Amino acid sequence: MKILVCISNVPDTTSKISFTDNNTKLNTSGIQFIIGPYDEYALSRAIELKEAAGGTVTVLNVGEADTEPTIRKALAIGADDAIRVNAFPKDAFYVASQIAAIAKSENYDLILMGRESIDYNSGLVHGLVGELLGIPSVSPVMKLDVEGGKAVMSREIEGGKEIVEASLPLVAGCQEPIAEWKIPNMRGIMSARTKPLKVVEPASVTDNIKLLNYELPAPKGACKMIDASTPEKLFDLLKNEAKVL
Amino acid sequence: MPRTDFHSPDYYQIDDLLTDEQKLVRGAIRDFVNREIMPIIEDCAQKAYFPEFIVKKFGEVGAFGPTIPQEYGGGGLDYISYGLMMQEIERGDSGMRSTASVQGSLVMFPIFKYGSEEQKKKYLPKLASGEFLGCFGLTEPDHGSNPSAMVTNFKDMGDHYLLNGAKMWITNSPKADIAVVWAKNEEGRIRGLIVERGMEGFTTPETHHKWSLRASITGELVFDNVKVPKENLLPLADGLSGPLRCLDSARYGIAWGAIGAAMDCYETARKYAIERHQFGKPIAGFQLTQRKLAEMITEITKAQLLAWRLGTLKNEGKATTPQISMAKRNNVHMAITIAREARQILGGMGITGEFPIMRHMMNLESVITYEGTHDIHQLITGSDITGISAFK
Ligand SMILES: Cc1cc2nc3c(=O)[nH]c(=O)nc-3n(C[C@H](O)[C@H](O)[C@H](O)COP(=O)(O)OP(=O)(O)OC[C@H]3O[C@@H](n4cnc5c(N)ncnc54)[C@H](O)[C@@H]3O)c2cc1C
Ligand SMILES: Cc1cc2nc3c(=O)[nH]c(=O)nc-3n(C[C@H](O)[C@H](O)[C@H](O)COP(=O)(O)OP(=O)(O)OC[C@H]3O[C@@H](n4cnc5c(N)ncnc54)[C@H](O)[C@@H]3O)c2cc1C
Numbered sequence: 001m002k003i004l005v006c007i008s009n010v011p012d013t014t015s016k017i018s019f020t021d022n023n024t025k026l027n028t029s030g031i032q033f034i035i036g037p038y039d040e041y042a043l044s045r046a047i048e049l050k051e052a053a054g055g056t057v058t059v060l061n062v063g064e065a066d067t068e069p070t071i072r073k074a075l076a077i078g079a080d081d082a083i084r085v086n087a088f089p090k091d092a093f094y095v096a097s098q099i100a101a102i103a104k105s106e107n108y109d110l111i112l113m114g115r116e117s118i119d120y121n122s123g124l125v126h127g128l129v130g131e132l133l134g135i136p137s138v139s140p141v142m143k144l145d146v147e148g149g150k151a152v153m154s155r156e157i158e159g160g161k162e163i164v165e166a167s168l169p170l171v172a173g174c175q176e177p178i179a180e181w182k183i184p185n186m187r188g189i190m191s192a193r194t195k196p197l198k199v200v201e202p203a204s205v206t207d208n209i210k211l212l213n214y215e216l217p218a219p220k221g222a223c224k225m226i227d228a229s230t231p232e233k234l235f236d237l238l239k240n241e242a243k244v245l
Numbered sequence: 246m247p248r249t250d251f252h253s254p255d256y257y258q259i260d261d262l263l264t265d266e267q268k269l270v271r272g273a274i275r276d277f278v279n280r281e282i283m284p285i286i287e288d289c290a291q292k293a294y295f296p297e298f299i300v301k302k303f304g305e306v307g308a309f310g311p312t313i314p315q316e317y318g319g320g321g322l323d324y325i326s327y328g329l330m331m332q333e334i335e336r337g338d339s340g341m342r343s344t345a346s347v348q349g350s351l352v353m354f355p356i357f358k359y360g361s362e363e364q365k366k367k368y369l370p371k372l373a374s375g376e377f378l379g380c381f382g383l384t385e386p387d388h389g390s391n392p393s394a395m396v397t398n399f400k401d402m403g404d405h406y407l408l409n410g411a412k413m414w415i416t417n418s419p420k421a422d423i424a425v426v427w428a429k430n431e432e433g434r435i436r437g438l439i440v441e442r443g444m445e446g447f448t449t450p451e452t453h454h455k456w457s458l459r460a461s462i463t464g465e466l467v468f469d470n471v472k473v474p475k476e477n478l479l480p481l482a483d484g485l486s487g488p489l490r491c492l493d494s495a496r497y498g499i500a501w502g503a504i505g506a507a508m509d510c511y512e513t514a515r516k517y518a519i520e521r522h523q524f525g526k527p528i529a530g531f532q533l534t535q536r537k538l539a540e541m542i543t544e545i546t547k548a549q550l551l552a553w554r555l556g557t558l559k560n561e562g563k564a565t566t567p568q569i570s571m572a573k574r575n576n577v578h579m580a581i582t583i584a585r586e587a588r589q590i591l592g593g594m595g596i597t598g599e600f601p602i603m604r605h606m607m608n609l610e611s612v613i614t615y616e617g618t619h620d621i622h623q624l625i626t627g628s629d630i631t632g633i634s635a636f637k
Contacts (some may be wrong), residue, residue, distance in 0.1 A: 014252070032252075068265075069265040069268070072265065072266075072269065076273075183273050183277050183280065183306060184269070185273070185305060185306045185307040186270065186273075186306065186307025186308075186322060187315070187320065189270055189273065190315065190321050193266070
């Protein structure tokens with residue numbers, strides 16, 4: 001089985017976010033970038049499938065050269081080779097178009113992604129890639145098995161689960177507990193040094209979305225503590241200061 | 246996801262001195278420690294229980310002999326990567342780091358450096374994978390700081406050696422499959438022998454009631470007319486320099502490991518001090534507390550720079566025994582001082598198992614003693630800078 005795993009390069013979940021250039025650019029100084037956590041589950045499942053049934057796992061990232069440590073980590077975890085589309089991942093449609101451009105010529109059986117990136121959280125790329133390639137796309141997938149050219153998947157829905165079947169090739173947006181989360185071992189880290197990482201130039205895509213600027217949520221105000229023995233004070237503050245009563 | 250929000254203190258942007266691969270190694274071991282060690286370690290230490298399953302897990306992740314070439318099952322990594330691994334493991338627990346240090350630096354290293362090709366092929370891959378656990382027998386009941394006076398000895402019986410004597414304070418011994426044992430031959434030269442569990446006359450009683458390294462298992466090695474096959478002699482080690490080179494390698498790992506324990510104590514105390522209120526404000530707002538925290542981060546930063554520079558020298562094959570000795574002494578002393586101060590910041594909570602500080606503090610009492618006591622390391626530096634040995 002030939003599997004493509006698309007990984008995003010995202011700020012660590014504990015990063016403090018700020019912006020530069022009149023709030024139009026993320027301030028990356030001091031930020032640690034990681035493989036999108038959902039994407040890492042997708043990668044882990046891809047490796048499990050490969051270990052069980054053979055095949056290859058290729059990781060793909062749309063990003064500039066500074067994403068290579070993230071790609072190396074994916075190789076250390078167990079992907080066989082990697083492709084980096086040398087472009088700034090402007091938006092979901094742009095990223096999806098790049099992924100589709102690569103996938104068109106490569107005949108992957110499975111294209112696995114995270115259910116959403118954890119920076120922009122659109123949850124769009126898998127759907128767009130499915131559409132661009134004219135193949136099924138399913139998300140969020142919590143269980144995925146492949147039997148006889150078909151994939152059986154389970155999705156969490158409000159109040160229960162949905163079990164779906166789709167023919168290959170297909171795109172899946174994954175999340176835990178689809179696989180056991182993998183930690184690269186030292187042997188993997190060493191072998192990642194020499195695994196192939198191909199850099200390709202982006203396909204041209206029409207820009208249809210333009211970023212104007214970012215805004216941070218308003219900072220939280222100071223918290224006022226009120227002694228439990230004076231509930232009337234709380235009432236007074238809610239009524240006269242916060243004016244919510 | 247086992248990932249926690251632990252970021253190592255990096256006051257001087259020392260991360261900029263690390264390669265992407267070194268950071269990847271550190272991140273992998275950090276995740277490993279968060280997943281495998283953090284959830285169980287307090288309980289293991291409280292119960293003085295050695296979590297034996299960790300040996301296989303260490304093998305899988307590649308924590309044993311990371312600098313040994315890959316053809317023998319090692320990691321083939323550089324010394325700064327190795328140091329960062331020890332730092333992360335000891336952030337979890339010094340006892341767990343001891344298990345890994347002994348296996349890598351004191352068992353695999355001598356076999357790799359002093360062993361025959363057959364010995365390397367026979368033992369190293371199994372030690373690397375965690376199928377075998379090893380131990381290192383140098384210290385004796387009556388000979389600790391002065392191992393050259395050891396009495397454990399072996400006689401050449403023609404087709405085998407006959408080994409007699411006893412070793413004490415041996416990390417991993419009660420569970421070890423093999424022991425690298427240092428003993429004197431008939432000419433009084435110190436040589437290394439590989440002794441296997443199951444050899445007649447060889448026993449490994451456990452040492453109980455430790456208040457330190459409680460999650461690591463310690464014991465004796467007793468040799469009562471043990472017949473050791475001749476092919477188990479390490480051919481290339483002759484004299485005290487054999488075991489001392491091994492200690493260089495382990496001490497190097499300790500110099501990094503101690504930073505991990507210190508970081509955990511410092512971060513715990515810093516967070517606690519910000520959250521804990523007394524006299525109407527966070528205790529972190531009091532000058533005396535700030536002084537403690539400021540000293541801690543300063544000492545950690547100095548220790549990090551010392552370790553990084555030593556690692557660079559090690560990678561270039563230039564680190565000397567006295568340089569390694571200085572880093573071991575300085576960094577362990579730094580860590581134990583931070584543990585004691587950090588414990589005070591936590592007040593009464595500091596003595597409980599809710600927080601890791603008291604465990605680190607008790608562990609570090611062993612770390613400051615083994616692999617050369619603090620005082621012995623002062624004498625090593627003293628002798629190096631004056632040319633006069635003060636040992637005798
Ligand atoms: C510094 C920086 C600035 C950025 N600025 C912008 C911006 O201004 N606007 C914007 O929309 N995006 C921006 N991105 C890109 C963003 O990280 C995403 O890659 C992209 O927008 C898709 O995000 P999404 O939320 O739409 O993805 P989702 O649809 O939520 O992602 C689903 C899955 O698609 C895959 N995927 C997502 N991105 C990539 C990728 N780049 N390469 C390979 N697979 C991928 C992953 O498997 C992911 O889990 C920026 C990224 C960085 C690092
Ligand atoms: C938990 C634990 C695990 C250990 N694991 C191992 C192991 O795996 N393998 C192994 O071989 N050993 C191991 N050791 C032994 C350790 O290396 C010794 O305890 C250490 O070398 C000190 O020896 P000692 O305990 O006999 O103390 P001693 O040598 O008796 O020293 C007692 C005190 O005297 C001081 N002293 C001694 N000589 C001098 C001098 N010339 N000048 C000034 N002061 C001096 C010392 O600094 C110390 O303070 C371990 C020890 C512990 C506690």
